Amino acid sequence: MKRFRGFIIKEFYHIFRDKRSLFILFGMPIAQILLFGFAITNEINNVDIAVLDHSKDASSEEIINKISASSYFSIDQFIERESDIETVFKQGKVKAVLNFEKDFSKKIIKENKAYIQIITDATDPNTANTIYNYVTAILQNYQQSKNRNITTPYQITPQTRMVYNPELKSVFMFVPGVMTIILMLVSAMMTSISITREKELGTMEILLVSPLKPIQVIVGKVVPYIFLSVINAIVIVVLSIFIFKMPVEGSLFLLGLESVLFIITALALGILISTIATTQQTAMMISLMGLMLPVILLSGFIFPIASMPFILQIISNIVPAKWFIIIIKGIMLKGVGLQFIWKETLILFGMTVFFIGLSVKKYKIRLE
Amino acid sequence: MEDNKVIEVKGLTKMFGDFTAVSAITFDVKKGEIFGFLGANGAGKTTAMKMLIGISKPTAGEAKVAGFDVASEAEDIKKNIGYMSQKFALYDDLTVKENITFFGGIYGLTRARIKEKTNGLIEELGLQHHTDKLVGSLPLGWKQKIAFSVSLLHEPKIVFLDEPTGGVDPITRRQFWEMIYKSANKGTTIFVTTHYMDEAEYCDRVSIMVNGKIEALDTPKRLKEQFNAETMNDVFLKLARG
Amino acid sequence: MSIVVDGISKSYKSLKALNNISFDVKEGELFGLIGPDGAGKTTLFRVLVTLLFADEGKATVAGFDLVKDYKIIRESVGYMPGKFSLYQDLTVEENLKFFATIFGTTIEENYELIEDIYVQIEPFKNRRAGKLSGGMKQKLALCCALIHKPTVLFLDEPTTGVDPVSRKEFWDMIKRLQLKGITILVSTPYMDEAALCDRIALIQDGIILQIDSPEAILKQYPKLIYNVRADNMYQLIQSLKLYEHSHSVYPFGEFVHYTDKRTYFNPNDLKLYLAEKLLTNITVEITEPTIEDAFMELAK
Numbered sequence: 001m002k003r004f005r006g007f008i009i010k011e012f013y014h015i016f017r018d019k020r021s022l023f024i025l026f027g028m029p030i031a032q033i034l035l036f037g038f039a040i041t042n043e044i045n046n047v048d049i050a051v052l053d054h055s056k057d058a059s060s061e062e063i064i065n066k067i068s069a070s071s072y073f074s075i076d077q078f079i080e081r082e083s084d085i086e087t088v089f090k091q092g093k094v095k096a097v098l099n100f101e102k103d104f105s106k107k108i109i110k111e112n113k114a115y116i117q118i119i120t121d122a123t124d125p126n127t128a129n130t131i132y133n134y135v136t137a138i139l140q141n142y143q144q145s146k147n148r149n150i151t152t153p154y155q156i157t158p159q160t161r162m163v164y165n166p167e168l169k170s171v172f173m174f175v176p177g178v179m180t181i182i183l184m185l186v187s188a189m190m191t192s193i194s195i196t197r198e199k200e201l202g203t204m205e206i207l208l209v210s211p212l213k214p215i216q217v218i219v220g221k222v223v224p225y226i227f228l229s230v231i232n233a234i235v236i237v238v239l240s241i242f243i244f245k246m247p248v249e250g251s252l253f254l255l256g257l258e259s260v261l262f263i264i265t266a267l268a269l270g271i272l273i274s275t276i277a278t279t280q281q282t283a284m285m286i287s288l289m290g291l292m293l294p295v296i297l298l299s300g301f302i303f304p305i306a307s308m309p310f311i312l313q314i315i316s317n318i319v320p321a322k323w324f325i326i327i328i329k330g331i332m333l334k335g336v337g338l339q340f341i342w343k344e345t346l347i348l349f350g351m352t353v354f355f356i357g358l359s360v361k362k363y364k365i366r367l368e
Numbered sequence: 369m370e371d372n373k374v375i376e377v378k379g380l381t382k383m384f385g386d387f388t389a390v391s392a393i394t395f396d397v398k399k400g401e402i403f404g405f406l407g408a409n410g411a412g413k414t415t416a417m418k419m420l421i422g423i424s425k426p427t428a429g430e431a432k433v434a435g436f437d438v439a440s441e442a443e444d445i446k447k448n449i450g451y452m453s454q455k456f457a458l459y460d461d462l463t464v465k466e467n468i469t470f471f472g473g474i475y476g477l478t479r480a481r482i483k484e485k486t487n488g489l490i491e492e493l494g495l496q497h498h499t500d501k502l503v504g505s506l507p508l509g510w511k512q513k514i515a516f517s518v519s520l521l522h523e524p525k526i527v528f529l530d531e532p533t534g535g536v537d538p539i540t541r542r543q544f545w546e547m548i549y550k551s552a553n554k555g556t557t558i559f560v561t562t563h564y565m566d567e568a569e570y571c572d573r574v575s576i577m578v579n580g581k582i583e584a585l586d587t588p589k590r591l592k593e594q595f596n597a598e599t600m601n602d603v604f605l606k607l608a609r610g
Numbered sequence: 611m612s613i614v615v616d617g618i619s620k621s622y623k624s625l626k627a628l629n630n631i632s633f634d635v636k637e638g639e640l641f642g643l644i645g646p647d648g649a650g651k652t653t654l655f656r657v658l659v660t661l662l663f664a665d666e667g668k669a670t671v672a673g674f675d676l677v678k679d680y681k682i683i684r685e686s687v688g689y690m691p692g693k694f695s696l697y698q699d700l701t702v703e704e705n706l707k708f709f710a711t712i713f714g715t716t717i718e719e720n721y722e723l724i725e726d727i728y729v730q731i732e733p734f735k736n737r738r739a740g741k742l743s744g745g746m747k748q749k750l751a752l753c754c755a756l757i758h759k760p761t762v763l764f765l766d767e768p769t770t771g772v773d774p775v776s777r778k779e780f781w782d783m784i785k786r787l788q789l790k791g792i793t794i795l796v797s798t799p800y801m802d803e804a805a806l807c808d809r810i811a812l813i814q815d816g817i818i819l820q821i822d823s824p825e826a827i828l829k830q831y832p833k834l835i836y837n838v839r840a841d842n843m844y845q846l847i848q849s850l851k852l853y854e855h856s857h858s859v860y861p862f863g864e865f866v867h868y869t870d871k872r873t874y875f876n877p878n879d880l881k882l883y884l885a886e887k888l889l890t891n892i893t894v895e896i897t898e899p900t901i902e903d904a905f906m907e908l909a910k
Contacts, residue, residue: 006711010700017699202695206754209659211685212712367661408773409744508647535770535799537646537814538902539909542860546847549861553844563773566802569863589864600863601774601802608775 003212007220014194015224021190029182029232033239036174047131048076049096050088055104063116066142067098072134089121096120096131175240176328177301180321182236183259184266184295186229189287191270195221196283199274205367214365222267229263230256249335255328258341261348262324266291268355269320275362295321323348372398374526374557375420379429382415389415391580392429397573399525402548402558404571404588406600408608412580413561420559421528422446434525447475450519453530457515460504464495467503468518475522482521489517509540516547526557534564545570565601574600576607583607612637612762612793613658617667620653620816627653629816630667635795635809640788642807643797644901650816651797652692655766658795659689672761672793685713688760692767692797694747698740702731702750705739706757713758723790724753727783745776752783763787765796769803781806801902812905819908824901831899831907833857833869836877840889849887853880860906867903868894 015021049067053060068075076094079085088094099117101107107114118135120128195218198204207217237255240246248255269291277283296302298312299321305313316322323344330336330344338345375397382390390412397403407413418424420433422442431438434448458467465486472482490499493513503511512532519527529548533541548570552558560571568574568588575585584591584607588600595603613635620628627650635641643651656662658671660680668675674682696705706728710717721728731749734742739750748768755763765784769777781803788794796807804810805824812819812827820827840846843861850859850868857869868880877894884892 003712003714006708010697010704010708013700013704014697201697202691202693203697205656205661205691206689206695206709207712208661209684209687209689210709210712211681211714366663367656408775409771535647537649537909538801538906539860540646542862542906545861546844549844549847553842565774566800566863570861587864599802604774605778608773 004216004220007212007216008223011194011220011224015228021193025186025190025228025232026235028185029178029236030239032178032182033175033236034243036178045072046074047072047095047127048093049073049098049131050077050079050085050094051075052079052082052085052097052099054102055100057103057105059105059108059114060100063100063139063142064098067135067138070134070138085119089119094121095127096135098135174301175236175244175246176325176332177299179233179236179259179328180262180299180301180324181292181295182232183229183263184291184321185287186232187225187263187266188270188273188291189284190228191221191225191267192273192277192283192287193280194225195271195274196277196280200279208365208367214363215360218271218360218363222271225267225270226260226263229266230260233259233263246332248332250331250337254338255331258324258327258331258345258348261345261352262320265320265324265348265352265355268352268359271359272355272362275359275364294319298322299325301325320348320351323351374399374435375403375431375433375559377420377429377431380416380419380426380431381428382412382419382424383427388580390419393577393580393582395575395582395585397526397557397559399557400552400555402552402560402570402572404568404574405559405561405577406563406565406568406574406604407561407577408563411577413563413577416577417528417530417559417561421449421451447522448525450522450524450527451530452515452519452527452532454512454532454534457511458503458518461502463500463502464490464506464514465499467514468521471518472521477522485521489514489521493517507540509536509544512536513540513544513547516544520551520556524556526559527551529558529560531562531564531567532560533567534562565599565604568600568604576604578608611635611670612639613641613669613671613795615654615658615667615669618654618657618664618669619666620650620657620662620664627816628657628664631813631816631818632667633811633818633821635793637793638788638791640784640794640796640806640808642804642810643795643813644799644801644804644810644905645797645813646799648815649813651813652766653816654813655689655691655764655795655797659687659764660684685758686761688755688758688763688792690751690755690763690765690768692770694751696739696747696751696754699738701736701738702742703735705750706753709754710757715758717757720757720759723759724756726786727756728753743776744772745779748772748776748780749783752780756787760792762793762795765794767797767799769798769800777803801900801905804901810901812901812908814905814909819905827901827904828899831904833899833907834875835897835899835903836868836870836880837862837865837893837895837897838868838880838884839865839891839893840884841891842889845887846884846889849884849889853883858907858910860903862902865897867897 051064053064064075067073077088079088085097088097097119099119101115104114116139118132120131122128198207237248241248273283273286277286298316298319300316305316305322308316327341327344330341373396377393377395379392379394380390381388381392393416405413405417415424419426419438420431422438422445425439433445436444436448438445459470462470468486468489469482472485477485490496498506503514516532533544536544548558560567562568571588573585573587574591575582577583586594591603592598592600595606597603597606611634615631615633618628618631619626631654643654645651653662657664657676658669660676660683670676671683672686676683697708700708706717727749731746734746739747742750752768769780772780784794784796807824809821809823810827811821838846838850846866847859847861850856850866855871857871860867880894881892
């Protein structure tokens with residue numbers, strides 16, 4: 001036990017003396033959360049739009065009022081001709097144009113169907129997409145309020161995407177993703193680098209020749225990072241609660257437990273990488289390409305899994321981050337308990353056991 | 369015979385902040401001479417050599433290499449010298465032929481000239497059956513010999529060798545020195561930096577640097593007499609211990 | 611016997627790194643493994659400290675079997691790898707303390723063993739290992755390898771890349787350790803260090819060329835060696851090689867070491883021949899063979 005403690009103390013020396021990793025360890029989570037929270041936001045505020053109203057009747061006016069009343073949009077100008085659309089876009093101030101077709105009210109009443117064209121400036125696709133979502137949300141809202149008074153309801157397109165984040169607060173969507181990335185990065189990449197560093201330095205040779213058991217070396221490498229990752233998880237949650245007023249609907253205790261489980265998954269992956277890689281550089285490359293990219297692209301963090309090609313949907317199942325994101329979104333945003341996420345938890349647990357088993361099996365007590 | 373000097377160093381000094389790495393060294397090297405530039409790790413020999421090959425500017429003093437000033441004509445120097453170090457010599461992942469072609473290319477040799485040189489070199493080293501082998505797969509001694517030949521491709525006036533034969537087996541090492549004698553005999557000046565004292569024994573003259581200064585400069589034979597020592601190693605020990 | 615090596619072979623892909631290596635090291639002996647880079651020294655060390663499996667053959671270290679008792683071997687040997695293998699970001703003292711703890715001991719407990727080495731680096735005990743000079747690093751590494759009082763010490767090229775002064779100091783330390791009863795196996799590419807060992811094995815391309823005491827190896831050298839000297843080194847070597855009676859011609863510092871094929875050789879004949887080749891200031895004197903001469907004769 002004394003040997004083991006000595007080993008862990010040494011690991012902490014390494015961590016605290018390496019300014020670069022310290023920066024990654026503690027600077028990254030804060031920077032990422034703030035970045036995603038403030039800069040890369042999907043929210044819009046007072047976006048200037050133009051209106052081309054061909055009907056100028058009661059319904060169109062009502063919708064226009066509703067839109068301009070929202071804090072998201074302000075109506076910059078009314079235009080009269082189709083040809084003006086391009087002109088206003090070219091001026092650059094206006095980000096979207098609403099085009100009401102002729103006889104808008106009449107069509108709603110007679111045909112139960114009317115068209116509004118939403119033309120957005122897609123040079124900034126994210127904003128364009130968000131504007132589109134917001135406008136449709138307002139339209140739906142309008143439809144719903146109308147339908148209550150009318151016997152024959154007219155067309156509604158359901159918009160499930162906004163159910164759990166009615167204000168479309170994008171930072172709430174990002175927090176689980178960022179947390180997943182950070183835990184993955186700190187746990188997997190840092191452990192794999194710290195183990196391969198010993199290989200590169202040649203100190204692994206001495207450790208192997210010492211009476212220290214391989215399992216002690218591995219666990220000794222991992223313990224400091226469990227500790228640091230838990231601190232990171234806490235920092236992220238605290239930041240999102242206090243700075244972004246994010247609600248945590250479910251149990252914080254459950255959130256903690258699930259995070260520890262995911263941290264262990266990531267650590268197991270880190271050890272696995274270090275059994276393959278012989279240099280810090282390869283460990284870093286494998287961690288980035290093999291772990292970070294799937295976390296970012298395939299976990300549903302940025303791109304919804306449902307809209308991926310079938311084959312990628314299948315592949316996404318083997319990305320542990322996908323399950324963790326589902327779990328923490330459930331706990332944080334929906335406030336669900338273990339009874340709703342036991343399946344995902346079990347999958348994650350299974351993966352962890354598999355990775356640990358594999359890395360213990362692959363870990364060499366000799367140099368070959 | 370002023371023209372005979374290919375390296376002339378006068379009061380060459382390099383400071384890093386307050387630290388004097390090279391302190392006013394003065395020496396000459398003649399054409400066709402094998403000059404050993406010795407010193408312990410950290411004695412300043414690498415810094416001094418960097419100034420001579422034009423990649424580091426002196427703080428004070430002057431030096432002429434192949435007739436060009438190290439401070440103002442560094443580019444001309446680079447064209448007239450060859451360089452080989454034990455740490456980096458050739459690309460392990462290129463074949464023998466590719467390495468030769470590459471290094472010939474960066475020294476601006478024409479394609480025909482490279483071809484001619486390649487054939488000559490391969491024949492001289494007896495590598496006819498190995499031209500398409502990756503350099504990484506060859507024994508260390510061979511690599512060193514190829515590297516030395518490559519550093520001579522553009523027929524430089526001076527070749528700088530950095531610990532060229534450390535760790536090489538004794539027979540190959542002697543073949544290597546024979547190659548050095550041969551090119552020196554043709555008039556190429558050989559400048560060897562090393563801290564292996566047995567490499568020093570092969571040089572025509574050696575200088576020994578201690579703490580940034582040249583503390584001894586003569587033929588190995590006379591140095592051994594002067595210090596009443598049997599080997600250059602003993603000379604070095606006596607010098608370093610003061 | 612402290613180390614018994616019996617027919618060890620080891621290959622990496624197509625390269626035969628060790629080819630049927632056998633030797634013994636007696637208790638308390640200073641045994642040198644002498645050979646150039648790539649001879650297989652490091653591979654042999656790694657096999658003996660249980661870091662690599664041999665393909666064939668067996669060996670015991672301190673009486674324990676390499677494969678069966680590898681755990682006991684790991685506790686009872688001290689190993690200093692060729693590359694500097696300490697934590698550069700830990701201080702001198704922290705490194706030593708760390709290695710003491712993982713071997714389940716303390717610095718105080720075995721201080722007596724490392725004392726005369728450690729006092730030399732003690733003034734720098736709060737300096738990071740990465741900031742030490744080459745010689746200092748080696749001393750620290752040796753302290754770390756000794757901290758658990760090993761019975762057998764493996765030193766893989768401890769003096770490579772170290773300047774002559776530090777090399778001399780290092781060998782003095784090794785000698786003193788030997789006096790304390792530790793068996794030492796040391797490898798080096800420097801032939802001149804062979805004389806400092808009790809017995810040596812000359813090794814090249816994974817094959818042991820000869821095992822004996824340095825004196826005995828020199829005594830067994832089959833020829834008389836002559837130091838030949840003339841003004842033009844290159845011409846001299848070429849001429850000697852062309853001489854019909856020459857057995858071997860090796861440049862050796864300011865001289866050429868020459869051996870003749872004939873049993874009866876008159877140096878004056880050679881002088882005359884060289885004079886005919888227009889060489890000047892010719893001297894031919896008999897000299898003593900060195901380990902390097904012996905190595906080349908065996909490797910020929």
